[in-house]
């Protein structure tokens with residue numbers, strides 16, 4: 001049989017199956033949240049476009065803050081208001097705390113052994129506890145303070161040298177490289193110059209964020225129409241080889257450590273040695289899967305946020321001036337910023353909060369999945385529905401943030417008790433509830449440090465002929481949403497301290 005005939009036959013069969021399964025709800029008087037009319041096979045996949053968070057916001061304006069769309073055969077709830085976010089992430093959090101099984105994340109998770117895409121259950125609970133207590137706690141973050149300070153010093157020195165020729169510098173590339181080095185040293189104890197490895201980590205973040213038709217129309221899985229599976233397999237090979245080598249090196253060096261943990265791999269290896277009696281049995285695959293999570297989560301989120309903050313400061317010179325004045329008052333021009341200063345930099349903090357409001361790194365959070373049928377406020381949400389929380393739309397809703405919601409205005413946070421912890425559902429850049437980001441503290445520390453140090457040590461000007469209004473703020477969609485184009489600027493050293 002011709003392959004297109006087979007395809008059309010299977011497509012028809014799927015549509016019938018879907019119609020049959022939804023008629024089950026309708027016949028029982030169950031009402032799904034409203035939503036647009038979908039195409040027979042694709043459902044609403046074609047409406048997502050290049051920037052799904054924008055397109056879903058447009059649809060929500062018409063269909064409301066809880067909306068049903070169908071991605072292939074998967075019923076999907078799109079949440080676009082703080083009230084509904086609270087119902088899903090707090091009141092009924094336990095029902096929505098799972099993650100969907102995605103084809104590409106399966107290829108990189110050594111059989112579902114990672115944390116980010118682990119289904120809700122005892123494995124996820126144990127691994128999350130381990131990451132929160134053993135890798136990402138405040139005391140563990142503190143252990144890497146001097147490493148961060150050393151890397152920041154090198155970063156400033158490099159930019160200072162480059163600034164002598166008054167040339168345009170690729171700020172995005174410099175910030176990304178700094179955060180990569182910091183993350184590598186924290187996880188592996190050393191920096192690594194293997195470009196292919198770093199490229200693969202970035203690729204993993206892009207691929208896991210893509211809407212992959214194979215996840216929504218499983219009959220298409222063998223065809224891998226978008227080539228995402230092939231790309232992920234190639235990445236997983238490079239990552240696996242590198243991680244095997246680095247774990248071997250750590251095992252060899254372990255005897256010289258005498259129980260002193262240096263980096264994440266050392267911590268995981270010592271837990272692997274001692275944990276066989278506990279409920280969680282760790283092996284090398286667990287370590288590799290979790291390290292890939294940590295690398296992707298730490299590198300991409302912190303650099304994306306830092307770049308957006310610097311871009312907003314360049315676009316708003318008055319805000320930049322206020323940030324620099326605060327730094328001058330608190331740190332002074334005779335020295336660089338230290339971590340202990342961060343707590344006193346309250347204006348910088350609201351600038352970062354405002355940036356995360358209009359440029360949340362993960363605008364649709366990470367997809368959640370329901371584990372039971374549930375009816376909320378009269379709407380039926382079937383088991384195994386995909387849940388998309390449009391935190392980008394919530395952050396720009398004028399009914400929540402007033403008519404200047406689209407404006408970059410850090411002062412809006414001054415005098416409020418809002419923070420980044422996800423207690424106020426109008427502001428959830430790190431998510432909320434059980435699946436909330438466990439790396440919040442580390443991420444915020446890294447972003448504050450990088451931005452504070454850069455704008456304290458340098459005045460930044462846009463390349464000649466470019467005005468703040470010309471600076472483009474285009475986005476590139478993935479699991480994280482970075483700038484589409486690198487941020488370029490001309491730095492001038494501004495401290496009195498010489499080195």
Ligand code: HEM
Pocket residue numbers: 115116117118128136293294295297298299301302305361362365366367428429430431432434435436437438439440442443444447
């Ligand atoms: C500015 C920095 C960061 C931002 C804005 C951010 C944001 C987020 C968001 C929105 C989620 C999804 C929450 C949900 O699905 O409900 C998340 C999950 C996660 N983040 Fe972060 N993150 C940041 C930094 C980090 C860092 C530094 C790490 C670790 C090294 C990290 C590790 C994770 C992990 C492991 C998850 C998945 C948790 C789970 O599924 O249980 N993040 N993050």
